[in-house]
Amino acid sequence: MEMLAAALVHRLVAAATRLAGIAAVCCVVGWAALAHAQVPAHLAEPLAASAPTWLQDQPAPVMARCRLELFVPGRDGAQVREWLFSRSANQIRLLKSEVEEVWRRDERGRISFDRIFHADRRIVRYSSGELRNFGITPDWLGLSYLVDPRGMRELPASLGGSGSVPLQGARAGQPDQLQWDSVRQLPARVVVEVREGALRMTCLEAPVTLLPAPDSGDYLITDAADLADMAYDPFARKAAALEVRHGWRSAHQH
Amino acid sequence: MNSHHIPWRLAVLVPSMAVSACFAAAPTVQGPEAVQDWHNAGRQFIESGKALVHHSGKARNVILFVGDGMGVSTVTAARILEGQMQGRSGEENRLSFETLPYLGLSKTYSWDQQTSDSAPTMTALVTGYKAREGQLSVNHLTARGECDAAVVKANSLKTILEHAASRGKATGIVTTARLTHATPAATYAHTAARDWEADSNLPSGCGVKDIARQLIEQPDEVRKSLTVALGGGRSYFLPKLSHGKDVFDPEYPTIKGRRNDGRDLTSEWVSTRGAGSAYVWNKSQFNAIDPLRTTHLLGLFEPSHMQYEADRALDPEGEPSLTEMAAKAIQMLQKRRAGYFLVVEAGRIDHAHHGGNARRALLDTLELSNAVRKAMEMTSERDTLILVTADHSHAFTIAGYPHRGNDILGLVKDVPAVDGDPIAYARDANGLPYTTLGYANGPGHRTGGRPDLLGVNTAAMNFQQEATVPMGSETHGGEDVAIYARGPRAFHVRGSMEQNWIFHVMHHAFGF
Numbered sequence: 152m153e154m155l156a157a158a159l160v161h162r163l164v165a166a167a168t169r170l171a172g173i174a175a176v177c178c179v180v181g182w183a184a185l186a187h188a189q190v191p192a193h194l195a196e197p198l199a200a201s202a203p204t205w206l207q208d209q210p211a212p213v214m215a216r217c218r219l220e221l222f223v224p225g226r227d228g229a230q231v232r233e234w235l236f237s238r239s240a241n242q243i244r245l246l247k248s249e250v251e252e253v254w255r256r257d258e259r260g261r262i263s264f265d266r267i268f269h270a271d272r273r274i275v276r277y278s279s280g281e282l283r284n285f286g287i288t289p290d291w292l293g294l295s296y297l298v299d300p301r302g303m304r305e306l307p308a309s310l311g312g313s314g315s316v317p318l319q320g321a322r323a324g325q326p327d328q329l330q331w332d333s334v335r336q337l338p339a340r341v342v343v344e345v346r347e348g349a350l351r352m353t354c355l356e357a358p359v360t361l362l363p364a365p366d367s368g369d370y371l372i373t374d375a376a377d378l379a380d381m382a383y384d385p386f387a388r389k390a391a392a393l394e395v396r397h398g399w400r401s402a403h404q405h
Numbered sequence: 406m407n408s409h410h411i412p413w414r415l416a417v418l419v420p421s422m423a424v425s426a427c428f429a430a431a432p433t434v435q436g437p438e439a440v441q442d443w444h445n446a447g448r449q450f451i452e453s454g455k456a457l458v459h460h461s462g463k464a465r466n467v468i469l470f471v472g473d474g475m476g477v478s479t480v481t482a483a484r485i486l487e488g489q490m491q492g493r494s495g496e497e498n499r500l501s502f503e504t505l506p507y508l509g510l511s512k513t514y515s516w517d518q519q520t521s522d523s524a525p526t527m528t529a530l531v532t533g534y535k536a537r538e539g540q541l542s543v544n545h546l547t548a549r550g551e552c553d554a555a556v557v558k559a560n561s562l563k564t565i566l567e568h569a570a571s572r573g574k575a576t577g578i579v580t581t582a583r584l585t586h587a588t589p590a591a592t593y594a595h596t597a598a599r600d601w602e603a604d605s606n607l608p609s610g611c612g613v614k615d616i617a618r619q620l621i622e623q624p625d626e627v628r629k630s631l632t633v634a635l636g637g638g639r640s641y642f643l644p645k646l647s648h649g650k651d652v653f654d655p656e657y658p659t660i661k662g663r664r665n666d667g668r669d670l671t672s673e674w675v676s677t678r679g680a681g682s683a684y685v686w687n688k689s690q691f692n693a694i695d696p697l698r699t700t701h702l703l704g705l706f707e708p709s710h711m712q713y714e715a716d717r718a719l720d721p722e723g724e725p726s727l728t729e730m731a732a733k734a735i736q737m738l739q740k741r742r743a744g745y746f747l748v749v750e751a752g753r754i755d756h757a758h759h760g761g762n763a764r765r766a767l768l769d770t771l772e773l774s775n776a777v778r779k780a781m782e783m784t785s786e787r788d789t790l791i792l793v794t795a796d797h798s799h800a801f802t803i804a805g806y807p808h809r810g811n812d813i814l815g816l817v818k819d820v821p822a823v824d825g826d827p828i829a830y831a832r833d834a835n836g837l838p839y840t841t842l843g844y845a846n847g848p849g850h851r852t853g854g855r856p857d858l859l860g861v862n863t864a865a866m867n868f869q870q871e872a873t874v875p876m877g878s879e880t881h882g883g884e885d886v887a888i889y890a891r892g893p894r895a896f897h898v899r900g901s902m903e904q905n906w907i908f909h910v911m912h913h914a915f916g917f
Contacts, residue, residue, distance in 0.1 A: 255659055259721055263659075278709060280716050284760040285848065286867040371605060372663065374709045379759035379878030380522050380587070381600065383539055391877030 210295050210336035212239045214359040217297075223348040235359045236297060236337075243294045246359075250393070254294050262289045266390065267370065275390045277375040284376075297354070298329070298338050332356075430825025434808040437494065457506055463916035464790040464893035465744035466574075467565070468735075468780055470502070471530070472773050473523060473588055474755030474766075476798025476882055482763065482842060483770035485813040494810035500771070501778035502793040507890040509898040511907065513797045513883070516545040520883035523755070524599040526796035526904060527591035531748075532562035533908035539599050541591045541616075551597035552611035561595040565911050566746055570630030572917060575741035577631070577734040581711040581727055581769070582752025583638025585616040588796060592748050593627065594619040603641040603663040617641040621670045621677065628677065632701055632745075633737045635730040636752075639686060639705035642670035655686060656722045660708050674703040688723025696736035704730070713753050713765045714772040715866055727751055727769075731776040735783050744788075746911075749776055758799040759878045761849035761869040763842045764814055766801075781891075790892035790914045794907065798882035800845035805831055807841045814864035817841050830859070840870055847872040847879025 215236045220229035235246040243254045251267040264277040282289060330340035332354070341352045373387065381387035472479070480500065488498030515525030516535045525536040528543075537545045543560045551557055566576045580589040585602035594616045601607050604615045614622065617638070623631060643662030644652050647669065654660040664670070671684045681700035685691045691704055706724045711717075717724050725733070731749045738745035751773035757765035777793055784791070805817035808828060816838040817831040830838040837855050840863050849872035862868065872879060888907060890898035894914040898907075 257657065257659060276709075280712050280719075281756075281760075283716060283867055284713060284757055284762050284765055286760075286762070286869045288867065369605070369665070376710055376756040376759065377586075377600075379756075379880065382522075384600075 205331060205333035206296075207336050208292065209240075210238065210292075213335050213337060213356060214238075215335070215337055215354045216357040216359060217352055217354040220351045220353075221345075221348060222351070229351075236354065237359055238295055245297075254289065254291075256291055262291060264289070266393070268386070268390070271386055272370045273386055273390075274370045274372045275375050275378065276372050281375050296336060296338070298341065430823075432824045433821045433826060433828060434810070436809050437497075459896050460787060460893040461896075462787075462893050464914040465788040466738070466746070466784065467569070467790045467911050467914060468747045468749065468784070468792070469530070469565075469911065470773065470777055470780075470791070470793040471527070471588055471748065471750045472754050472770060472793070472795045473582065473750055473752045474758050474797060474799045474881065475751070475770055475773070475795035476801060476884065476886055478801045478803050479754065479758070479766060479770055479795075479799065480887065482801075482803055482813055483767045483774070486767045487771050487774070489810075489813060495813060496809060500774040501781065502774060502791075502889040505791065505793065505889040505891040505895075507895045507898045509888040509890075509900055509902045510885040511794055511888050511902050511904045512885055513795075513904050520881050521797050522599075522881065523587040523796045524591065527588045528562065529903075529905040530794070530796065530907050531564040531566065531592050533905050533912070534562050535903070535905050536562075540597050541587060541599055542595045543597060547597050549597065550608070552608060552613055554612045554614070557595055557597060557613050564592050565908055566592040566631075566748070567627060568912065568917055569744075569746035569915065570627045572915070573630075573741075573743040574915075575630055575632045575738045575743070575745040576627070577633040577738050577745065577747040578636070579633070579727070579730045579734050579747070580636035580750040580752045581714075582636060582750060582756075583641065583710055584620060584634055584636040584705065585638045585641050586636075586710070586752060588750045588752060589636060589748065590616045590620075593623065593631070602638070603665075605645075605663050605665045615641075617664075617670055618668075621673050632741070633704075633734045635691075635702070635704040635706075635725070635734060636750075637705065637707040637709055637711040639671075640708035642705060644669055654708050657708055671703060671705065674701070686722075688725055691725045691729075691733070694733065696733055697740070699737065702733075702737060710753060710756065713757060713769060715765045715768045726775075727772045728776040728779050732779050732783065735780060739783075744915075746915075749773075749780070751776070755799070758801055758844075759847070759880075761844055761847040761872055761879050762867070763801070763870050764864065764866055764868065766799075767813075784892075786892045786895075788893065790895055790911065791890065792895075792898070792907065792911065793889040795886035798884050798886050800847070800880055800882045802843050802845065803841055804843060805839065805841055807831075811841065812864060813841060814868075815840065816858055816863060843870045844872040844879045845882075846874035846876045848875075848877060849879070850875035 217234040217236055219232040219234065222229045232248070237244040241256045245252045249268065249270045251269060253265040253267060254262060256262050261279040262282070263279050264282060266275045268274070328340065328342040329338055332339040335356050337354050338352070339354060343350045373381070378387050378391050480503070484498045484500050484503065485495035487500065488495030491498070513521050513526050515521040515529065516537050518525065518538050522538055524539050524541050528534065528536040528541060532542050534544055536543065537547065537549070540547055542562050542564055543557060544562055547557065547560045569576050578584065578589050578592055580586065582588065583602065587599040590599065596613060596616060601613070602616045604618065607613070607615055620634065640654060640660060640663045642664070643654070644664040644667045645662050646652060646667060652662045675682050675684050678701035681698065682702070683694060683699050684703045685694060686705050694702060711724055712720050714726065717726065727749065734747055738747055751769050754766050754769045754773070757769060777791070780791060806819050807817045808820045811818050817840065818828045819831045821828060833839055833855065835855065838858055840858065849869040851871060852875070855871070888898050888902065894910065897910045897913060
């Protein structure tokens, strides 16, 4: 199942990159701003001035359960994954089965990233400096929304309002859909066409039970800078391979 | 850096300057040299060779500089970058250590690796023995993951730092990586696994000491000798819990110590080294250290590796540069009349390359060059042997036929086939331009084919050069690395050398 999720992620990144009108969706699967990490405008542009009223630049804490379904033509039913999402002011967590991704922002605005492998009781830590070295400039809002707000900002303001905001892809004829939950500041429903069929993600606010904060456990922490020197370690190989599959180290805008 | 900003005397003649058919057009690209300059420079080289004094006496001091992952292509690209940053074409520039009189090539294979990691290569450099992948200063008879302390002790190899200590010399370690990372750790630790940096990294029931603990709990003669240790890796010296409470990093309040044993090794450094010893963790504390009054200095400036030189200014608490750390270390070590051994590692060249980020790797290489220059200024070649080398190379390439003065971080632009024609981008088989710098493998691989880089700022700090083979991290390279040397008995650095012979050069230079 993990491989399925990874494959979905990879395909969605590719699909979303193709679909310029709703590039935001890319971030759903590439885990938010990472997929767009090399677009500096993303960071440089504060949301406030041009943001639609249904987007908040300081979204409130929320916990949600997201269901991912891949519909493949000619096959009955859907392949299903579940993600658990948790957002607070300075920490964003996304649990994808046994692998959890945690973004932290400190009081100085420095953003770091932990990828936690619960089954292995290990953490790969990306300091803010290491993220820069990998060409990644995280967008906290993009992470907070689960989707990249850039694409949404470009959509017609007339769609704004309260409650659930249905947004169609900016370019006619594209099947992508985004239903924005403006109360919870989360995508309620996202549909993306991928090569294999269609991927749908639906998120509902729900009390989410995440494992204890990893720093309080006895997890072994590995600096991401050290993965390259640990080729003899099966875990390091797995962690590095996961990055490649998720595309965020190899996803370039050019 | 942008090619538009290279103000050197490159005469790029525009087509409007094309002359009539009666006259050949001037070359579009012209170097700054006159014809005679080449000959004069060659003669000057010979004259300086004639004047070279072979210092055959013993060295009082030895300083070993290691650029982690600093292969020859890295040195070449860094020298060009430095020259271009100074407004010249770049190729004619020389880094500080390229002016040293002796040069050799070091073969970096290890006992069991064709292309090695830093553990066996640094072991070779500081013990004189090639060793196994991932092991530090133990011989190749040591089993992978050996946890029997008696076996590790029996297989331990005495390092040049330990030799120096036993002869009454002062010793020091400076790095921009963690002090417990493979390269610096090989000088003082003996272990079957380079990753055992804190006790939390040790397998359950393992009887050997972790690397951080080995730094603090040295035998008497090394403890007295080890005067200065500066680098990163703070979290490996701090406990997770103290008196039942979480111990957080002083600079990063969400990061905890990594030690399970509850020990604060930073305070133990001070308590076991006596009055006059000090521990610092930020730039202002470092600056306040009086090298004449401080007997033993431990500096840990980040929880893990220190910042890349390119990012150092962004660190709110501040970090000293490699040059500043090396200078402070030399000041402290120079107090010992018997002399000293100092190792200085530019540890982050390697990490930047692993991330496919050439610019950061080159800027860290330039900082190493600055540190060497400072050391050359602070010491005399009559009594101090300076060696500059790398532990291994990287899969880093300088390719294409860029014209003289072409931005080393930019797209390749050839010398025009016809004099007077404008400079144009070189193109691949599909008509796309490409950068001069690249990697054989690594995260810079672009899925879906080569990108069109026209309009992309390939000199941007976060730009990742393209890589041929997709990998999460770029890998080391297996070709030889250079050794540069000056000072007493430096002439033993010559020709093609096995990496472990470098230990013997230092050992012999000391007269041990």
